[in-house]
Amino acid sequence: MQYDCLIVDDELALAETTSEYFNMFDVRSAYVTSAVECEQFLQQHEVAIILLDINLGHTSGFDLCKKLRLTTQIPILFISARSSDDDVLIALNIGGDDYIQKPYTLSVLLAKVKAVLKRYGNQVASTEIIQFGNVVIDCNLCRVRVNDIEIKLKTLEYRLLCYLAKNKNRVIPKKELFQEVWGDSITSDGTLNVHIRHLREKIEENANAPQYICTVWGTGYVLEDQN
The missing domain is CATH 3.40.50.2300 (Response regulator)
Known part of the structure; x- marks a missing residue:
């Protein structure tokens, strides 16, 4: 059942x-x-x-x-x-x-x-492939690869990464991430910060000096893609 x-x-x-x-x-x-x-x-x-x-x-x-x-x-x-x-x-x-x-x-x-x-x-399959640097997101299979090695993400980590990647090079306010990823506006900063840190640990070469997921203090986050 x-x-x-x-x-x-x-x-x-x-x-x-x-x-x-x-x-x-x-x-x-x-x-x-x-x-x-x-x-x-x-x-x-x-x-x-x-x-x-x-x-x-x-x-x-x-x-x-x-x-x-x-x-x-x-x-x-x-x-x-x-x-x-x-x-x-x-x-x-x-x-x-x-x-x-x-x-x-x-x-x-x-x-x-x-x-x-x-x-x-409401998750709908998509054939879209999103790539930035050495990270590839297969939206159809819900898989993420870093340097051609598949990494394991929790469901919300994957949703957060996809939203950042689909809006790369745009500063995304925290409230927007709460609404679009968690589905409400009352998610805590602590919850978001922990998920951001976990993503950095999994996709960044150095989580303490992130190349992709950057903090915009007082506002939110931006996924930077220089390609």
Whole structure:
């Protein structure tokens, strides 16, 4: 069976309420309360997006995320009452696509989930090949090669790189990236900065002195192509 959203949260009442609310607005959702149940659920069903709590009883959402990332690139949005910068950075560094702090408003959370579903559901195949320097993006196969070696990107990393590349040599404001890549205007600077850093580490010869993805302080980013 196919679901739009799987909620993984050991707070049973909150998970159940969130799932019921989503289903009321035609976002087909289910919930589980442990890492084991999550893995079992994914073996039997297809899921478009996962909402993942950090605290899962005797296990950690961080550990579950790292395990899931070995086999899937499904967008993972962390939901947690923990608000420290360290927790946010860990979540994004291990494969999370966003971090939403509890307590959240169900309507805002639903809007975020719908935006992600719309973005991924509306991806259309293209025969376009984008190249800059030693980087080649095959938009049809969703593959990126650097010096003829294929590199692995998370879903949002790939979307971010494609948007920068399609608008190369143009300074793109952060708000535009939030809207066009994440699908909303309330994504945090920290989330964007982490994804930019990961892209630099994967495509730049020296991530600390980027040749392609350059920061325009106070504004946003530009992908520079001198060819």
